[in-house]
Amino acid sequence: MGDIWKPWIKNGRQQRLFDKAAAIAEEARMHKKDADHTASFSPKTLAAIKREEYPALALPTGYGGEAVSLYELILMQEKIAEGDGSVALSIGWHMGVMMELSEEQLWKKEQFDRLAKEVVQDQKVVNRAATEPATGSPTRGGVPETTAVRDGDAYILNGRKSFTSLAELLDYYIVSAYVEDLDQVGWFLIDRHQPGVTVEKTWDTLGMRGTGSDDLVLTDVELSVEDLVETAVKGKSKPKGWLLHIPACYLGIAVAARNDAIEFARNFQPNSLDTPISEVSHIQDKIGEMEWKLLQAHSFLYATARRWDEEPEEREHMQPELSAVKLAVTNAASEVVDLAMRIAGGRGLSKHYPFEKYYRDVRAGLHNPPMDDSTISMLAGKAIHLNSE
Incomplete structure (x- = not known):
């Protein structure tokens, strides 16, 4: 099931960072049922995050971090979400804060230096x-x-x-x-x-x-x-590329649902059929629909992150695009999980299977900022303004 990642990993550095995320995802996967039941973050998962020195990755190299790019951030965050979306979203806020403070220099140098030192040396986590x-x-x-x-x-x-x-x-x-x-x-x-x-x-x-x-x-x-x-600085706020960790998270949940739905379809064979349900045409239709939705979502998300990294002079104009990515990807992720539920059928509602958790978790993406209504309004305003010039 790992082939879905191949188009997005471009070099050895990205593979190394991805492997860190994969290790965290594996730990998160082991504790996600208990975390979901108790409505709490697993200390064992946090220990794995710190063991991989993940909290420091977004800091500049001069502080001992790795100055991860936005593209690298969403690559890692999506993989962690494949293990457990809750873990990805939670640590994503910390990573975003580190990127924001590093890039925008919002604090006095001595204040930031103090926090950055603790994050690097002790893997401290903030939000x-x-x-x-x-x-x-x-x-x-x-x-x-x-x-x-x-x-x-x-x-x-x-x-x-x-x-x-x-x-x-x-x-x-x-x-x-x-x-x-x-x-x-x-x-x-x-x-x-x-x-x-x-x-x-x-x-x-x-x-x-x-x-x-x-x-x-x-x-x-x-x-x-x-x-x-x-x-707080009055006036128009700068676009925040790091907020793409939100759609990356929900896309990771959708990928996990896709993987488990295909595995279920390949192995489930009711006594009314001579083959697993993966050979049934309407099940294949649903799998194919999941695939094209994921391809579209990945392409939009990663192309936008790459543009953010490679065209810094354009960042101040990218808010509509960033917001549109969040809208498109979180809605696509919800649709993919719904298709996975339909493949699993009634079993998808059982807590013996992972699908009902994916279904509950992916819905939260619709309530993370920016909200769909504000994005649609922004896009409409931009289109009307451009058309009037």
């Missing part, structure tokens, strides 16, 4: 905590209800963050808050061992349960002024 119950997704523009109040040389933070992937196992949180004395949104780097930092087990969702995206609760957390690492 942004931005979503809140009242504000919803930060991409919709809500001001955080989490507050940071200045008290001499310190800030006191209070608030609650939801959808905090890897909440219990992160080494650092990068938390958004309304900074009262500055009258703007800021981001604070918080050690998970800081007094007043707790995780409340609230994650009880249909899919992607293994992300362990519980609530982060901050109660009178006292931080140094130097822990205010970033303030």
Whole structure:
């Protein structure tokens, strides 16, 4: 089943990085049932991620990382998702943060140097905590209800963050808050061992349960002024290529569903047939439909990532394309998993088979940013503007 990857691995470096991802995927596969059942991220999988020194790969070589390209990132993330989508999505946020901070230089050098050193030496894992119950997704523009109040040389933070992937196992949180004395949104780097930092087990969702995206609760957390690492920049935000880790994740889930559906079809033979169902025409039609959908999705995703890497001067104009990739790939992934379910038939609903988990997990892609409606609106606006010139 590995042939699907051959067109996308171009050289020895990519093969080496891919092999790291494959090792993580194999570990994740062993723990995904328990992670799904308990709605928590497996510490054993995280240990494998750190053993492969994966958290440091996105950092510049000058810091001891490997400065992975966007193409390489999605290649690895998709493979990890083939093992367990929850693992890929969770560690994908960390990888994206490392790429964003490295490329956009949002922090003071000494602040970034400190974090980068810990990521390289100790494989520390971080994630942004931005979503809140009242504000919803930060991409919709809500001001955080989490507050940071200045008290001499310190800030006191209070608030609650939801959808905090890897909440219990992160080494650092990068938390958004309304900074009262500055009258703007800021981001604070918080050690998970800081007094007043707790995780409340609230994650009880249909899919992607293994992300362990519980609530982060901050109660009178006292931080140094130097822990205010970033303030929100007003105006148009830059396109973020690293967000392609999201469609890569759901495409990996679809590939896993495709693989298991073909294996099921090759081996399942009801007593009403003289051959396995893989020889039945309508089953072959579904397999063929899965294939062309995956080919289209892969081509769009990897071509866009390659363009991001090879044409940096065009990045500022790529937001519509990046958003379109997310829309196209996540919807295609959902369609592929649905076809896999149809091949498995009623057995696909049983927890004795992997299909129902793929079906639950892949649906989450439709709710990760950017949302389909905002993408369609953006594409429409662009088309109307270009047509009027």
